[in-house]
Amino acid sequence: xxxxxxxxxxxxxxxxxxxxxxxxxxxxxxxxxxxxxxxxxxxxxxxxxxxxxxxxxxxxxxxxxxxxxxxxxxx
Numbered sequence: 001x002x003x004x005x006x007x008x009x010x011x012x013x014x015x016x017x018x019x020x021x022x023x024x025x026x027x028x029x030x031x032x033x034x035x036x037x038x039x040x041x042x043x044x045x046x047x048x049x050x051x052x053x054x055x056x057x058x059x060x061x062x063x064x065x066x067x068x069x070x071x072x073x074x075x
Contacts, residue, residue, distance in 0.1 A: 001070055003038045016046060020053035024061065036070035037063045 011019065024035070035054075039047060047063035054061040064070040 001036045001038065001067075001074060003067070005038060005040050010043070011046070013046075013049065016050050017053055020050050020059070020061070021057055024054055024059050025057065033060060034074055035059070035061045036074050037061065038067050038070050039063055039065060041065045 037047075037050075051061055051063055062070075062073055064073070
């Protein structure tokens with residue numbers, strides 16, 4: 001699980017694409033089957049874009065605004 005709720009800087013679309021298509025595979029290669037990201041409400045458009053790019057590259061990633069839902073999904 002990655003909690004980005006306290007991040008001060010927000011990423012733009014090209015950074016999201018890079019994170020989902022280039023950076024994320026490095027995490028996935030470490031035999032991690034699922035990645036849950038917890039973010040603040042209000043960033044749903046960016047979350048959907050990130051999830052879409054990640055799923056295009058066949059990564060099992062989901063973004064949540066509730067940490068309890070993220071924990072449940074990871075189980």
